[in-house]
Amino acid sequence: MNTTRRAYMPLATYPETVEDEAVLAAAGFAMSLGGELVVTTFSVDIPRVQSPLAGLLIDIPGLVQAAEDKSKSECARLQSLIGGLAAPPAVNCTSRKILLSGLLDAAAAEARYYDLAVLPWSREEASAQHLIEAVVFGSGRPAILVPSSAQPAAKLDHIAIAWDASRVAARALGDALPLLADGGRVTVLTVGDEKPLAGAALASLLASSLEKRGVKAHPMEITLGEKTIAQALQEKALAEGAQMLAMGGFGHSRLRDFVLGGATTGVFADLRLPVLLSH
Incomplete structure (x- = not known):
């Protein structure tokens, strides 16, 4: 039976994204394994908190909307960045909007439908570290952590x-x-x-x-x-x-x-x- 290896890469966009160098290194490493890379970029839905004081001194609804808009924009940018590496079916990018509190569980659950996860690593971004921990310990699938220093290779030998x-x-x-x-x-x-x-x-x-x-x-x-x-x-x-x-x-x-x-x-x-x- 011929099968196609499918690798999964979840990318958080809030509060920050992992640096582009790590994303590109991880995507390049995934491609060296052969098969297909599926990237999911997650934009966040931040719940609005109703308060009689909201908006008196700080435009809280406006700040929340700006954060959501930035997250959505980052999704589009990351998809364009990765999509330039290879055409489908080698690389496919999708996007999901999800409640902020559910992002880590969603990434771990989605990873279970793939052969493995490939995760860009960052020393600086706590959100990237949290996502890695969630997928490694919650997905039940092998996960490959990739630093930005990883060198591209034609194959893993x-x-x-x-x-x-x-x-x-x-x-x-x-x-x-x-x-x-x-x-x-x-x-x-x-x-x-x-x-x-x-x-x-x-x-x-x-x-x-x-x-x-x-x-x-x-x-x-x-x-x-x-x-x-x-x-x-x-x-x-x-x-x-x-x-x-x-x-x-x-x-x-x-x-x-x-x-x-x-x-x-x-x-x-x-x-x-x-x-x-x-x-």
């Missing part, structure tokens, strides 16, 4: 996998391998001094298993030293020439109160290359 033999690491591996181009290779990374592992030579065991499945693989054990686990994994992946790092996403949410694992927190705070998170 080298990935690194952060491997500790855990359930979430196995899921990340399973989500990442179908994205690897034919003839591509995998660098298996284990961190020896971060936490007790479930056995010895885990990287070599996985590399051997991948080789038996026809996938070129190379094991590497690294140490943290003075670095965080997120820094060590990303730096080694970049040093080895990997185009993407795949890892399990540790965390859960309750009323948007996120409790994250150390590696996940580090990636959210300082993303250095495209990272696939599976949760």
Whole structure:
């Protein structure tokens, strides 16, 4: 059965949008995976609050309308920006207007209808971070975070996998391998001094298993030293020439109160290359 891979990119436009460089980098990375990229830009509907004091000193209704108009205008601008990269069906852009309070849940729910989500990352924009967290932990689909520094490539032919033999690491591996181009290779990374592992030579065991499945693989054990686990994994992946790092996403949410694992927190705070998170 022939299938078409469909990637999903939600973009918030309120209070700010993520910078254009990150949006273009994410869209370009999605296109390197083949298949179709579907972009949804969300404009906000801000509820009007009735008050006898409203409008006496500040034109609150006018400010709300201006914010909604700016959000709608940003939707059109972003669609034009991304639409210039490729013609349909490679890239399709749609727009939805939604209550501000429902945006994060809507993006996570919509992502469930796609193979994966590709998300532009920003250190500066809190709204982009909140959207990433919502999709990673609420969609049930793999999500690839892409920084503006990501370099375009014709295809994804080298990935690194952060491997500790855990359930979430196995899921990340399973989500990442179908994205690897034919003839591509995998660098298996284990961190020896971060936490007790479930056995010895885990990287070599996985590399051997991948080789038996026809996938070129190379094991590497690294140490943290003075670095965080997120820094060590990303730096080694970049040093080895990997185009993407795949890892399990540790965390859960309750009323948007996120409790994250150390590696996940580090990636959210300082993303250095495209990272696939599976949760």
